[in-house]
Amino acid sequence: MHNDIVNPPLFSKDAAFDLLYPDHIKELSQMHWTPVNIAKEAGEFLAAPGARVLDIGSGVGKFCIVAGFLHPETTFCGIEQRRELFTFAEIAKEEVSLPNVSFIHGNLTELNFKDYDHFYFYNAFYENIEPGSRIDYSVRTSFQLYDYYSRFVFKMLDEKPAGTRLVTFHGTERQVPPSYQLVDNSYSSVLKMWLKK
């Protein structure tokens, strides 16, 4: 099969994919959104027919859209606290037309993790402890929120059954419960694949 059919230009390069977004969102891509190659590798690990994957803090939806395109038999859902980013994720999803991808506008603490099987986590809370990495000023950030969100996700992940898969990108090991075993890593270990024992 011709490579463009399996992997059309949109899903080959970040510069091409980011054309789905307006300029001010594109400018945030390098620092805040998952690169296409990372999304492909993470999606490969998390996808399974009928499985429901959650992106914890989905931004403009890059991970879910790339992984969802390549794995139509898996459901990818993202939750995002910033309305503007959620709206751009929805617009991009419509553009690509992916029935297995959805986004929720809200705080991840409102979610029931029982509704999802596997998880993707791109260090979503970092801007709470590193002001220089703030996306914008539309939400409150603080050390307390970093702690609160990290503890919430830790507990939710710890309560999941054996066999749950998790991918962390630029995460810290302290955010992952010891019940998860590191099974693979790449990109100089910034991308890590975990399996719940």
Ligand SMILES: C[S@@+](CC[C@H](N)C(=O)[O-])C[C@H]1O[C@@H](n2cnc3c(N)ncnc32)[C@H](O)[C@@H]1O
């Ligand atoms: C580093 S970005 C990653 C975006 C996306 N996962 C990707 O890989 O392209 C982290 C996102 O998490 C969102 N976020 C942080 N804390 C959140 C919370 N408590 N509830 C929902 N979204 C949150 C931020 O607004 C930001 O858009």
